[in-house]
Amino acid sequence: MISKTELVPITHETAIELIGQVIAHYTGLCEQEKKQPFPDLASIVQWEIQVYNLQQEQRACRLLSTRSLMIKKVHTVYFPFLKNLNKYA
Secondary structure (H helix, E strand, C coil): CCCCCCCCCCCHHHHHHHHHHHHHHHHHHHHHHHCCCCCCHHHHHHHHHHHHHHHHHHHHHHCCCCHHHHHHHHHHHHHHHHHHHHHCC
């Protein structure tokens, strides 16, 4: 049995997929906001920057030299983020 403090091992492919889910979330926010009568441009720009940064992290996850760091970040940042999002879905 894995304790709550242990990280479940994931492959870099799974890490890339999880980052992709976060990208989809922010892309969806951008699209929803753009459809508003008076879109909040500051939020759109912020989310688009976040998408760009996440895409860079996906690329870093594909590189052997940065893969293990990115997998740790997925465990500590993106997995909890997605878990929290799904709690309210």
